Amino acid sequence: MNIKEYMSRIGQEARKASRVMAKANTAVKNQALAAIAAAIRRDAENLLQANEKDLAAARANGLEAALLDRLTLTPSGIATMAEGLEQIAALPDPVGEVTNLKYRPSGIQVGQMRVPLGVIGIIYEARPNVTVDAAGLCIKSGNATILRGGSEAIHCNQALAALVQEGLASAGLPETAVQVVKTTDRAAVGELITMPDYVDVIVPRGGKGLIERLMRDSRVPMIKHLDGICHVYIDDSADREKALAVSFNAKCQRYGTCNTMETLLVSRHVAPEILPALATLYEAEKVELRCDETAMKILAGYPWLNAATEEDWQTEYLAPVLAIRVVDGLDQAIDHINTWSSQHTDAIITENYSHAQRFLREVDSASVMVNASTRFADGFEYGLGAEIGISNDKLHARGPVGLDGLTSQKYVVLGHGEIRK
Amino acid sequence: MNIKEYMSRIGQEARKASRVMAKANTAVKNQALAAIAAAIRRDAENLLQANEKDLAAARANGLEAALLDRLTLTPSGIATMAEGLEQIAALPDPVGEVTNLKYRPSGIQVGQMRVPLGVIGIIYEARPNVTVDAAGLCIKSGNATILRGGSEAIHCNQALAALVQEGLASAGLPETAVQVVKTTDRAAVGELITMPDYVDVIVPRGGKGLIERLMRDSRVPMIKHLDGICHVYIDDSADREKALAVSFNAKCQRYGTCNTMETLLVSRHVAPEILPALATLYEAEKVELRCDETAMKILAGYPWLNAATEEDWQTEYLAPVLAIRVVDGLDQAIDHINTWSSQHTDAIITENYSHAQRFLREVDSASVMVNASTRFADGFEYGLGAEIGISNDKLHARGPVGLDGLTSQKYVVLGHGEIRK
Structure with a gap:
């Protein structure tokens, strides 16, 4: 299977899973988050070993100190990841909230319901904690997600992916709701940002250079952060x-x-x-x-x-x-x-x-x-509970993006047999 | 001046005007809308003559009946345009509304303020009424706009543009807040959708073929409507x-x-x-x-x-x-x-x-x-007062897009000298 076919299959699976996630109720999503947190704590030792493999390869490749630092998992970092998931579970579920439901002169009631975006593609650097944070936010907001982390973190990310999928399955949710791209081939990113049929939005996290490159090529809308002057x-x-x-x-x-x-x-x-x-x-x-x-x-x-x-x-x-x-x-x-x-x-x-x-x-x-x-200027300080990133865009979401930013609002109309005159 | 330079100058002027529009107060914007409505009523005869020039050319070019129908202005159509502007003036001003202003544990107050998007490019077919509707909605929402209507309506659109600019000037607002592209060269559209420095969002109105083409080439986010199945x-x-x-x-x-x-x-x-x-x-x-x-x-x-x-x-x-x-x-x-x-x-x-x-x-x-x-499913029936279009997108706005859809929300933080610990 070539990269195009591989990514396309991941996309199809994500689209299917997104339908299940969109209707999953709050308790089930929270159950999955708690199960993932527990699995991470249980397997802390394995995670450190997987991370050690990544670090060894990175050192051999002469990765610079700052990047090595971001790549490094510690026991306390692992505990923080698990706590982060429990904090997300404790946040109110944004999905299904109906606001502004009002009667109109025609007799219909019109309001807006908050709904997931669908499939979210996240492209990020070699920071294993992003894998867990992003998965948690997408699960809670009823989205499916495709994660493409930096290739230097591949062992650790795969180990985390297995735990996330275990947690999803234990709550009866599809494992394909969170998929970590298994190839380190850069062509996978090119595919991910040009599958509008399967991916609704891309959240790129990384340097300005990476994001400007993605902006040029992407056929999918982005929630992006360029720089902070x-x-x-x-x-x-x-x-x-x-x-x-x-x-x-x-x-x-x-x-x-x-x-x-x-x-x-x-x-x-x-x-x-x-x-x-x-x-x-x-x-x-x-x-x-x-x-x-x-x-x-x-x-x-x-x-x-x-x-x-x-x-x-x-x-x-x-x-x-x-x-x-x-x-x-x-x-x-x-x-x-x-x-x-x-x-x-x-x-x-x-x-x-x-x-x-x-x-x-x-x-x-x-x-x-x-x-x-x-x-x-930070999601926690603003009371969003967690953030997937900070948006420099004007459309959709500005500033820190939390659970609400991973959702949209559709109109709901409650009628009683009304017809248009 | 070639098309690229021409569009770039329009873009620069629009960006400048957008700053003035963003801080214009409600009374001034409403005064401009009322003045445009009055000017349209006053010059109804001139508008019909300009429209007749367009119609004569369109008939000579063998434009099909349905398109001729949309291109045609009537005295009652002109009255409806003027009334539409007065209805927009009567709607609440979305700009500056602050919601959810709450104290955080750090002592800062955090809320969200509704703000204009900036510069909105609108690409539409030969329907003169869209020129006035779109101008009215953009003025009220504090945006500057660049309008690119179908070339068959060029005389009528230019006549309307002059009245819109007269109304803006009479209220002390920049005439460049609403600019109608003067060339019928198609290259102007190509420029408009690739000037992200000057244009914040494109609203294309037209057939699915046109919109799919624009989607392929645009470097600016779109609020778009494809089809209604x-x-x-x-x-x-x-x-x-x-x-x-x-x-x-x-x-x-x-x-x-x-x-x-x-x-x-x-x-x-x-x-x-x-x-x-x-x-x-x-x-x-x-x-x-x-x-x-x-x-x-x-x-x-x-x-x-x-x-x-x-x-x-x-x-x-x-x-x-x-x-x-x-x-x-x-x-x-x-x-x-x-x-x-x-x-x-x-x-x-x-x-x-x-x-x-x-x-x-x-x-x-x-x-x-x-x-x-x-x-x-319509902006008026939903109580939005007016609509710039209906969005099939998931990000930013879904369904009928009214004044709120032409705005975004920024965070406002009211502090008392707080620093981050």
């Missing part, structure tokens, strides 16, 4: 303590996450006072500052100071580097953000009610914040 | 009068609409009694019946009777033709629908509570109905 704007009426705390936290709490601040905008009126105070905080963390002309002057003498170019306004550093621009005020800040932001998460620090209102309304990003750290 | 299933516990009334209405009230029934499924237990009664109704309208073997036997002697092939289960007749299949019961009916339906609108006629519940949950279509005619 997040801004904090310190308004002229900002509270000094909030400005310092949030600007430091947004940059330094973690460098490698997509909701980390990459550009700081400061109003001209407060820049001379606030920037030196902030620099003291950043200096302790050895943060490099890439500044526009005005900020350069204010911060003269800072040990890691460099002039910013336009390139800096569009760079996601994911590192202890921060671009700084001094702006005339709110208008210029909003303009800068709507021009350069990746529309992920942007925050204003202000005590001015009207400025807060305008920022919330006019900044066109998935998450817009007042007086809070951009680091809060 | 709608079903009515008469369950064994159907009320006889409701079954007759709905099955007749769903087929015969109008033949050419996408929510017209194309296939009737009847439970084996009631087919011998219900089909002959229905045939009497259809006979009066000379409806051709394409039947499976069992229905053929029951309806022997009906004057326009033919055997159905698998082809009939996947055909949108848009004509007085109906496919009929006798099924074993609910399971087979749901299975037939989930296999052959275009996921537009499907109805069950039943008095059985559990059958109704299962049909609503298990049929995977944009509109699922109990005891009501499929002809109700």
